[in-house]
Amino acid sequence: MPDIKMKVNGVERSGSVEGRDLLSSFLRDDLGLTGTHVGCDTSQCGACVVHVDGEAVKSCTMLAAEADGAEIVTIEGMAAPDGTLNTIQQAFQDHHGLQCGFCTPGMVMSASALLKENPKPTEAEIRAYLEGNICRCTGYHNIVKAIMAASGQDVGAIAAE
Amino acid sequence: MYNFDFEKPSTVADAVAALGQEDAQALGGGQTLIPTLKQRLASPSKLVSLKGIPEMVGICRGDDGALCIGGATPHVQVAAEAGDYPALAALASHIGDPAVRNRGTIGGSLANNDPAACYPAAALASGATIKTNSREIAADDYFQGMFTTALEEGEIITEVRFPVPEKANYQKFVQPASRFALTGVFVAKYADGVRVAVTGASEEGVFRWTEAEAALSSNFSADAVPSAPSADGMIGDIHGTPEYRAHLIAVLTKRAVAAAA
Incomplete structure (x- = not known):
């Protein structure tokens, strides 16, 4: 069993994994970070998106051993230590960007990756970037609104569908 | 696993x-x-x-x-x-x-x-x-x-x-669930001729549409693209019939040439 270590939300973590163990299962089962959700387990839905060395990755489609030495950020690393939501999370709350909430961790991690590379995305760019994140409740509209708001843009500019 | x-x-x-x-x-x-x-x-x-x-x-x-x-x-x-x-x-x-x-x-x-x-x-x-x-x-x-x-x-x-072509374009007809190509056509124009490769359509995998290559090598315009190839050997599934994919090949080739030209 390979021994691995990685920095997760700023904290050094380590463990022993089998070759087949996924990053998602290491985070959830070994580290107890169950905010990362496993929806489809086939890399379609994006509920399991985390940041690996700053890039959005589907953690159900990456081996834990591949993340040895990496810096990981999960949804647990987004809010401030006192629980204050970050800008994106707060915008999701303000604009009702979630209903059941299952997809939300992945949505927030993808939105965060998008805004890092494109701080003022258009509505079309947001929708394109979320191609790999599936939400079965909201119809995406309020998620797009939340990301527009989080990027400091006028939400009213989005036409109702 | x-x-x-x-x-x-x-x-x-x-x-x-x-x-x-x-x-x-x-x-x-x-x-x-x-x-x-x-x-x-x-x-x-x-x-x-x-x-x-x-x-x-x-x-x-x-x-x-x-x-x-x-x-x-x-x-x-x-x-x-x-x-x-x-x-x-x-x-x-x-x-x-x-x-x-x-x-x-x-x-x-x-x-x-x-x-x-x-x-x-x-x-x-x-x-x-x-x-x-x-x-x-x-x-x-x-x-x-x-x-x-x-x-x-x-x-x-x-x-x-x-090799970097003079002009090129890729047209992908997206299968929205998988985000693979339902059919995709890549057209590349080089000094010595045009090459056209098709993915997502054939049961033999990616292939060159040589008939279109010949036509486009002498006249690189969307009007020169031949009519759709035969549907024999094309993939048929719930997303599209062999005939549909064959049709897409011609349509996407025209779009690729128009976009590249």
Whole structure:
């Protein structure tokens, strides 16, 4: 069993994994970070998106051993230590960007990756970037609104569908 | 998924040595292989990650002007850095979704040769050279049918060399659930002629539409694209009939030529 270590939300973590163990299962089962959700387990839905060395990755489609030495950020690393939501999370709350909430961790991690590379995305760019994140409740509209708001843009500019 | 050993070498030579073990398999970005393993459709004894080999990552221009892309270069990097070949960069920027593009590699895509993948169309239409740890393979010899290539057991794609065309464009008719190409056409115009490669349509995998190549080589305009090829041997599934895919080939070729011209 390979021994691995990685920095997760700023904290050094380590463990022993089998070759087949996924990053998602290491985070959830070994580290107890169950905010990362496993929806489809086939890399379609994006509920399991985390940041690996700053890039959005589907953690159900990456081996834990591949993340040895990496810096990981999960949804647990987004809010401030006192629980204050970050800008994106707060915008999701303000604009009702979630209903059941299952997809939300992945949505927030993808939105965060998008805004890092494109701080003022258009509505079309947001929708394109979320191609790999599936939400079965909201119809995406309020998620797009939340990301527009989080990027400091006028939400009213989005036409109702 | 069945269990396997995991190794992450830092040189091509070490990777080749590690792949010498019986039933060892190379792991690129894993965006196809890991889902395949979950379905127990493969049971390697060992996975050898190619993600830790610096010499296999990056994009440069070769002495002959070709764009050289390391086999382990992820799609996101090709999208950002292959600006010398804009149609190729655009293709890379539309594979899968952003998270998939951050992991998936050009070598992995070409080694897998999914019949609906995008990169095989680019490589075949560009007359690319697939460079491995032991030899160079012309794209025309490399693709040998659905999920089948000229690669030997344990052979690694270290680099792909794309001659840069005068004009090119890739048109992908997206299958929205998988984000693969329902059908895709890559058209590339070189000084010595036009090459047209089609993915997602044929049961034999990516192929060159030679009839369109001949017509476009003498007249590079959308009007010159021949009528749709025969539907014989085209893929038929719940997403589209063979006739539909054959029709798409002609439509997408016209769009690609119009966009490139």
